[in-house]
């Protein structure tokens with residue numbers, strides 16, 4: 001096996017082979033959302049570098065990053081402008097406390113994020129670390145707002161079946177994937193879980209009066225196998241939440257920053273929420289930094305007595321490197337016409353997905369919004385494969401032999417590449433999925 005390309009500066013890694021590194025992983029590491037026994041039976045790919053839409057492993061093999069490194073990367077890996085933004089910031093400082101101090105980049109980033117929305121709407125920005133904490137912040141703000149506005153009875157949330165909002169205790173309480181949270185359900189927050197708008201309208205008056213906020217992934221649910229919501233539903237939800245005095249929390253952790261063809265998914269239906277949760281693409285897939293935007297009405301309820309303040313924060317809140325990248329990423333949206341590019345690529349992807357579905361009898365359905373897509377595999381008679389056969393997982397495993405890295409959600413193959421991908425690379429990726437499906441299902 002090849003020696004790792006890492007340099008002498010890299011902590012004694014120079015003379016380690018891929019095998020050595022894998023064994024260290026098996027001996028000392030514990031991976032997220034991963035049954036570890038299974039993990040330790042297969043050689044993992046050790047990713048070492050990236051350029052544009054491609055990632056390269058320690059053996060020198062290259063792959064298209066078909067899920068944008070868990071939905072985070074937007075402009076591509078090692079983008080010169082983003083690299084330069086980090087390098088320049090490192091000449092100044094990497095991190096300073098945001099507790100008790102301010103810094104220029106955070107001030108400017110907060111302003112730029114708020115400027116995406118009309119004045120007097122989302123005008124306050126609270127920084128945190130990742131998608132889960134962006135949601136956690138919105139939840140806690142909404143709950144504390146009720147305590148400070150004489151509405152203590154509003155202490156529960158409405159959320160949707162099969163949703164995913166992160167995995168800290170609060171955010172996970174709102175998630176609808178039973179595998180992830182059922183075992184902790186007794187410890188979670190009170191929730192009313194609904195499947196659809198129709199279901200929502202059936203909730204009792206008592207349920208509505210006890211609700212502080214409704215949370216939804218707008219336009220398309222990610223972890224729910226990339227399932228778009230019916231057109232117009234978001235606007236209806238906004239109207240409904242306003243009517244019932246319920247906050248609307250939009251979780252744009254996956255959909256934000258151009259992924260659906262608009263800067264934010266809520267713009268497809270001209271909806272402005274009470275809380276907007278942003279992470280992943282905020283820092284273009286470089287660093288963990290998140291933001292929760294909210295209104296002046298919410299902010300004002302935290303003024304006055306000292307005990308009314310929002311006592312929440314993390315050591316790395318508003319990390320300077322994260323803010324520098326986020327600002328550089330927003331600049332790229334302008335200088336590279338990123339949204340136009342996403343929309344052109346998304347039209348091309350649509351054609352490729354349609355053609356794939358025609359060619360491949362195991363493709364039951366393809367679902368797509370912008371550069372988010374899911375390819376659902378089923379048996380030729382339209383029935384799902386038995387869950388124990390784990391077809392989606394096998395297909396993604398084999399797709400690696402055809403230069404594509406991605407992950408399935410059940411038997412839906414996710415394809416959501418960085419926006420710098422070319423049409424040729426999209427075709428290569430779809431071809432890799434098709435070849436993998438054929439190979440897996442032939443055997």
Ligand SMILES: Cc1ncc(COP(=O)(O)O)c(C=O)c1O
Nearest residue numbers: 130131132164165166222253254
């Ligand atoms: C819609 C949504 N919300 C929240 C999260 C949690 O984000 P993080 O993993 O950064 O905590 C995710 C992660 O996939 C997500 O897709």
